[in-house]
Amino acid sequence: MASSRPKVSSALITPAIGFLCLATLVPIAAVVALSFGDFNIAFPEKTRFIGLYNYARFLSDGRFINAALVTFILVVVPVVLQLLCGLALAIALKEKLVGTRWMRAAFLLPSVVPPAVGGIVWKLFLIPGVGGLSYLASLFGHNFEADLLGSKTSALISVIIVSIWFGVPIVALLLLSSLDSIPDEIYEAANLDGASWAQAQWHISIPLVLPAMGAVAVFQALEVLGIFPVIFVLTGGGPAGATEPLNFYAFLTAFTYLDLDYSAAILVAFTTTIVGVCFWSISQISATRVGR
Amino acid sequence: MRCLGILAVALGVAVGGGASAQQRYDGVKIKVLSTNSAYDLELKKFPHEFTEKTGAEVQFDLFGYAPTVQKVSVELLTRSDSYDVVYLGSEEFGRYASGDILEPLDNYIDMKSADVQDFIAPVLRLYNKDGKQLAFPHFAATQLLYYRADLFEKAGIKQPPQTWEEFRNDCDLLRKADIQCTALRGQPDTGENIWFWGQVLYGFGGKYFANEPADLTPTVNSPAAVEALKWYTDVMTNFTVPGSISATFDDVVIAMQQGRIAMTVEGAPTAGRILDPKLSKVVGKLGFALPPGGVSGRFPPFAGQAYVIPAASENKAAAAAFLQWATSKDLMKRISLDSTFVAITRTSLWDDPEIRAKHDYDYGHGSFAATYAETLRGAPEWYYPRIPEFKEIGDRLGRALQEAVVRSKSPEAALDDAQGDAVEIVKRAGYLK
Numbered sequence: 001m002a003s004s005r006p007k008v009s010s011a012l013i014t015p016a017i018g019f020l021c022l023a024t025l026v027p028i029a030a031v032v033a034l035s036f037g038d039f040n041i042a043f044p045e046k047t048r049f050i051g052l053y054n055y056a057r058f059l060s061d062g063r064f065i066n067a068a069l070v071t072f073i074l075v076v077v078p079v080v081l082q083l084l085c086g087l088a089l090a091i092a093l094k095e096k097l098v099g100t101r102w103m104r105a106a107f108l109l110p111s112v113v114p115p116a117v118g119g120i121v122w123k124l125f126l127i128p129g130v131g132g133l134s135y136l137a138s139l140f141g142h143n144f145e146a147d148l149l150g151s152k153t154s155a156l157i158s159v160i161i162v163s164i165w166f167g168v169p170i171v172a173l174l175l176l177s178s179l180d181s182i183p184d185e186i187y188e189a190a191n192l193d194g195a196s197w198a199q200a201q202w203h204i205s206i207p208l209v210l211p212a213m214g215a216v217a218v219f220q221a222l223e224v225l226g227i228f229p230v231i232f233v234l235t236g237g238g239p240a241g242a243t244e245p246l247n248f249y250a251f252l253t254a255f256t257y258l259d260l261d262y263s264a265a266i267l268v269a270f271t272t273t274i275v276g277v278c279f280w281s282i283s284q285i286s287a288t289r290v291g292r
Numbered sequence: 293m294r295c296l297g298i299l300a301v302a303l304g305v306a307v308g309g310g311a312s313a314q315q316r317y318d319g320v321k322i323k324v325l326s327t328n329s330a331y332d333l334e335l336k337k338f339p340h341e342f343t344e345k346t347g348a349e350v351q352f353d354l355f356g357y358a359p360t361v362q363k364v365s366v367e368l369l370t371r372s373d374s375y376d377v378v379y380l381g382s383e384e385f386g387r388y389a390s391g392d393i394l395e396p397l398d399n400y401i402d403m404k405s406a407d408v409q410d411f412i413a414p415v416l417r418l419y420n421k422d423g424k425q426l427a428f429p430h431f432a433a434t435q436l437l438y439y440r441a442d443l444f445e446k447a448g449i450k451q452p453p454q455t456w457e458e459f460r461n462d463c464d465l466l467r468k469a470d471i472q473c474t475a476l477r478g479q480p481d482t483g484e485n486i487w488f489w490g491q492v493l494y495g496f497g498g499k500y501f502a503n504e505p506a507d508l509t510p511t512v513n514s515p516a517a518v519e520a521l522k523w524y525t526d527v528m529t530n531f532t533v534p535g536s537i538s539a540t541f542d543d544v545v546i547a548m549q550q551g552r553i554a555m556t557v558e559g560a561p562t563a564g565r566i567l568d569p570k571l572s573k574v575v576g577k578l579g580f581a582l583p584p585g586g587v588s589g590r591f592p593p594f595a596g597q598a599y600v601i602p603a604a605s606e607n608k609a610a611a612a613a614f615l616q617w618a619t620s621k622d623l624m625k626r627i628s629l630d631s632t633f634v635a636i637t638r639t640s641l642w643d644d645p646e647i648r649a650k651h652d653y654d655y656g657h658g659s660f661a662a663t664y665a666e667t668l669r670g671a672p673e674w675y676y677p678r679i680p681e682f683k684e685i686g687d688r689l690g691r692a693l694q695e696a697v698v699r700s701k702s703p704e705a706a707l708d709d710a711q712g713d714a715v716e717i718v719k720r721a722g723y724l725k
Contacts, residue, residue, distance in 0.1 A: 041369040042391055060716070062709060063691075128534035147534035152698050238480060239537050240695040255362045257684045258369065 034264035041258050054265035063241060063249060064266065071245040071270070073156065074227065078163035079220045083213055085164060086171030090209075091201055093172065094179045104176075107169045115166065115226065119233030122162050123149075126234075152242035155235050159243045162234065163227050167220055174219075178212035179205060214285040218278055225274070246270045317610035318347035324614075325363060326379035326599070328354040330564070331430050331635070334627040335618055342617050348610045357483070368393050373604040376611040377618075380427055382418040382596040383482055383686070386678040389421040395601040396424040400612035410621060414673050415596045415637050428619040431561065431597035431635040434667045435488070437581040438548055438566065439555035440574065441657040443471050447554070452581035452658075456495055456523055459555075459584045463531035466554050473531040474556050475547040479540045480694045482676075482686030488557065489524070489693060490675055491593055495586025496520035500677050500685070508679065508723040510714035512689055513707035520586075521696050521703040528697045537697055549574065557583045560664045564632025567653055579657025582667055594671030596637070634664075681721045685714045 038050045058064050089107065093100050110118065125132035128147040137144030148154045182205065190200045228247055231237060237244030237252070246266055254263035326332045332354050339350035353375075355363065364378050368388050380388065388394055401408065403425055408416075412432055419427035439452050444462075447469035453459040463473035477484045493499065498516035502509040511517070528536060533547055541562065547553050549566045551573040558566075567575055583592050599618060601611045617623065621638050625647060628636060634651045641647050642665055652661040676682060692710035695701045701709065718724050 041366075042393065062713075145534050147537060150535060150537040150698070152700055236479065236538065238691075238694060239478075239698045240480075240691060240700050242698075242700075255365070256687065258365060259684075 067249040082167040089172035090175035115229040119230035320348040387680040427598035429596040429598040443554040480690030494591035513711035561635035580663040
């Protein structure tokens with residue numbers, strides 16, 4: 001009876017696992033196969049194998065190179081700033097100051113706003129001359145009409161700020177749970193030894209949440225790539241490609257220019273890089289923990 | 293079976309001069325994929341009339357412009373039978389005109405009938421391929437110069453600019469009078485900044501290809517094109533309202549409607565919105581003129597929007613009847629009288645007293661209807677090159693324009709890079725070796 005139980009369990013979960021494989025592996029395999037083909041959606045019967053031609057196109061495609069650079073910036077800068085701001089916020093929330101209970105809930109708000117809605121809100125906020133930012137400036141007696149989405153640098157900075165706005169709450173929450181797990185006795189001992197509040201944070205809080213920060217960084221690196229809807233609404237990838245990451249470029253290549261095989265190659269390269277970096281990061285974090 | 297169906301319909305055409313009003317399609321449901329433009333939104337109010345007339349029911353799926361264009365491309369290129377009637381902008385026509393993707397209307401409708409001949413001929417021709425009519429247009433688009441006569445007077449400008457150089461100089465005069473000159477489309481897209489750009493390029497003596505259609509070598513970085521881009525960069529940088537760099541037609545219309553600018557070159561069909569009495573601050577203040585030209589002449593933009601029948605549709609005859617009904621003179625007149633829609637594709641309606649009373653804005657500085665008609669007469673049918681790959685080339689060029697405006701590249705470098713990519717695109721398509 002006991003030995004037949006695992007077999008029954010396996011049989012019961014097999015369809016679910018099979019469906020999961022079908023739903024994930026088959027599309028991935030199809031995209032990979034497509035990236036090696038010359039595919040015209042109007043004449044699918046004429047599809048032929050062209051090897052690495054689509055990948056070779058990367059080298060002469062300035063837009064791809066620009067999008068790769070933008071992707072790098074839109075991952076690294078927001079994640080670093082999210083971690084710094086999130087840590088500061090988590091430390092502040094841990095102090096149980098007046099109002100921190102309701103502030104915990106309030107800080108979560110950006111995380112629950114759908115990205116497209118957030119993008120529209122920010123777009124309205126940044127409209128030159130008539131948006132919320134101009135209104136705020138007018139309260140201080142300034143006439144602010146600059147088009148922040150109209151120059152490459154300010155548009156990129158705007159997208160980074162929106163990305164931080166979306167990500168900081170969840171980072172703060174994750175780090176707060178890590179901070180909460182540090183025993184109070186350690187702080188009390190430091191206090192008895194004459195350590196100031198700042199010294200306690202620097203020598204106790206930050207070193208002890210660093211491993212958690214590594215894991216959160218990997219998680220957020222994947223999360224910030226989900227800013228696609230915000231870019232779609234806020235900047236459309238512009239101006240002049242300043243805010244166009246690889247996934248947005250792949251989307252345009254596939255659905256606007258119908259260059260599906262090249263789009264597949266972009267996505268394969270993009271996904272492989274992301275997965276590779278994530279695995280490497282996780283292995284580094286695990287190695288650190290084992291070493292400790 | 294298919295041949296029999298076509299034979300029966302051909303017989304109907306021969307006898308009745310088109311899909312006759314008596315023909316019934318009971319039990320058929322026609323599915324329409326289109327944009328949520330003023331015309332489609334109004335059309336959606338009357339499908340019961342078509343049902344009463346033919347027995348066929350109609351289901352509308354209307355989306356914003358960009359999602360519609362994407363859905364249309366997928367539906368048509370995969371030869372899906374999900375829709376029986378589909379929206380198609382003339383700039384995309386070349387993409388679908390070949391390969392039996394679209395159903396010729398000649399199979400169902402007599403193209404020599406008075407009703408069909410009433411369409412504005414050049415607009416109808418935009419959708420003609422090798423003598424076959426593949427769509428009926430419901431929207432005829434060009435651009436006009438809208439200007440504020442009161443602000444021109446304040447700045448000492450005697451008449452609307454006739455050339456792009458005059459346009460720029462007038463902007464300078466307006467700025468000296470502390471008046472914001474203009475807003476132009478900056479969004480890098482074939483349907484946005486390139487829609488405006490073509491007339492500047494042609495006016496300065498440039499063109500997209502060496503000799504379309506015989507020689508499709510791109511010439512987007514010719515000396516004339518560089519001069520045109522220098523002009524565009526100058527105007528966009530120095531004389532447009534903040535936000536123009538990524539502005540769509542919507543942003544430009546609102547800027548004009550709200551009285552924020554002294555002039556713009558924008559779609560003639562947007563006049564209804566610019567002068568919407570409920571929203572507009574410029575009613576009674578506008579003048580209308582032909583768009584400026586250049587050393588090579590004046591080349592107002594020209595495009596259409598139409599309904600097509602996918603060849604894969606299972607209800608083609610009923611869809612053809614729907615097309616006739618949806619673009620009919622009577623319905624177009626009612627829609628125009630009830631809404632801001634003014635991009636009329638019927639010649640006879642431009643002479644209709646009721647239409648003129650509603651849409652012939654004239655505040656003493658040029659008649660809108662007369663200017664619209666004159667602009668359409670002078671607009672070249674080849675305004676958008678008709679190769680399937682032009683959308684990709686146009687978008688790439690649109691990006692080059694924006695690169696020059698934000699000064700990430702010089703006009704020469706931006707166009708040289710675009711030229712390189714355009715050559716790659718036409719090579720991949722097999723036009724060049």
